[in-house]
Amino acid sequence: MAILMHKIEQNGRVYAFEFDGRGGLLTVEKIALTNDAKIGVAREYAVLLKLDSAVLPFQVPRVVNFRDSKQACMLCVSAADSGLSIHDKSKGLPDLLFDAIASLRPMDFPAVLPRSTFEWFDVSLERVTNPVIRRVAREITSDHMFAVCAAHCDLGSENVFSNAEVQPENPKFAVIDWELFTETAPAMTDRVGFWLGQHHRKFKREIGAWDSKVAASHFLNTFRDAPGGIAAATLALLGLLNMGNDLAERLCGVTK
Structure with a gap:
């Protein structure tokens, strides 16, 4: 697991990356800490649910988990395929x-x-x-x-x-x-x-x-x-x- 807090004051988000035993990226989790960031993350969750049934010529992240609380809003999605x-x-x-x-x-x-x-x-x-x-x-x-x-x-x-x-x-x-x-x-x-x-x-x-x-x-x-x-x-x-x-x-x- 790796944590990225780059520009946390600017965008109000922390990113958590889950890797497999060989260093391959499995999932990416956005953790929104401010109200504006929470709105954005919740909006992405709703969009990804709609796109899950769409037939597109490119890969879209798949929702793995979503949690919303007073403290934070968290969206976990699948990573892009290896090789990309x-x-x-x-x-x-x-x-x-x-x-x-x-x-x-x-x-x-x-x-x-x-x-x-x-x-x-x-x-x-x-x-x-x-x-x-x-x-x-x-x-x-x-x-x-x-x-x-x-x-x-x-x-x-x-x-x-x-x-x-x-x-x-x-x-x-x-x-x-x-x-x-x-x-x-x-x-x-x-x-x-x-x-x-x-x-x-x-x-x-x-x-x-x-x-x-x-x-x-x-x-x-x-x-x-x-x-x-x-x-x-x-x-x-x-x-x-x-x-x-x-x-x-x-x-x-x-x-x-």
């Missing part, structure tokens, strides 16, 4: 994976929604100081219609595992940490989140960090020809900003 390791984000992700997550939107949920539906938009826009992003966002009218779908919302972190390095022709994937999953998000959310994660080092290097205006130009050029274009990508970016995504904050010029 943290996916190299520079290799990208197959459309099949993005599309499978997006398809988890219930059929009776709307497929398009006006910008006015996203109540966080105006609040997020007020926080944006990067003029490149702000200029695009301000051109999005309240009645502008956007495609919506289900989204993991945290693919840019190290939450995707694969064996793509050893089996590039037929890779297997696993996706973990479903706390932020939502059934109705701007359609480009996961693609934008993954793009941010791909450029993590450029944003956070101590010397020569990516200038936010330069980064914004790269961002808009990347998504200019994507479905919905730069407006859809910017809406997704502001949604991630609203969720507290630190790379979205940097791209938007938010300082703390």
Whole structure:
């Protein structure tokens, strides 16, 4: 058993890892110590129960145990299969994976929604100081219609595992940490989140960090020809900003 208390003050969680006798990881347990962390862990538990019956082209953690008390909320899940390791984000992700997550939107949920539906938009826009992003966002009218779908919302972190390095022709994937999953998000959310994660080092290097205006130009050029274009990508970016995504904050010029 190994205990990880990295950033415990920041995220209010302790992680416990169970190994077999040969050092193989068996289970991962999240122990939430704050109210916000408890809400997130309980939300992930509910999501994983729903996903247990879903047919997906990637592995999802299986719930082993869940306990909720006044002191803590604990969720124990199965580890990713042996042979899978943290996916190299520079290799990208197959459309099949993005599309499978997006398809988890219930059929009776709307497929398009006006910008006015996203109540966080105006609040997020007020926080944006990067003029490149702000200029695009301000051109999005309240009645502008956007495609919506289900989204993991945290693919840019190290939450995707694969064996793509050893089996590039037929890779297997696993996706973990479903706390932020939502059934109705701007359609480009996961693609934008993954793009941010791909450029993590450029944003956070101590010397020569990516200038936010330069980064914004790269961002808009990347998504200019994507479905919905730069407006859809910017809406997704502001949604991630609203969720507290630190790379979205940097791209938007938010300082703390």
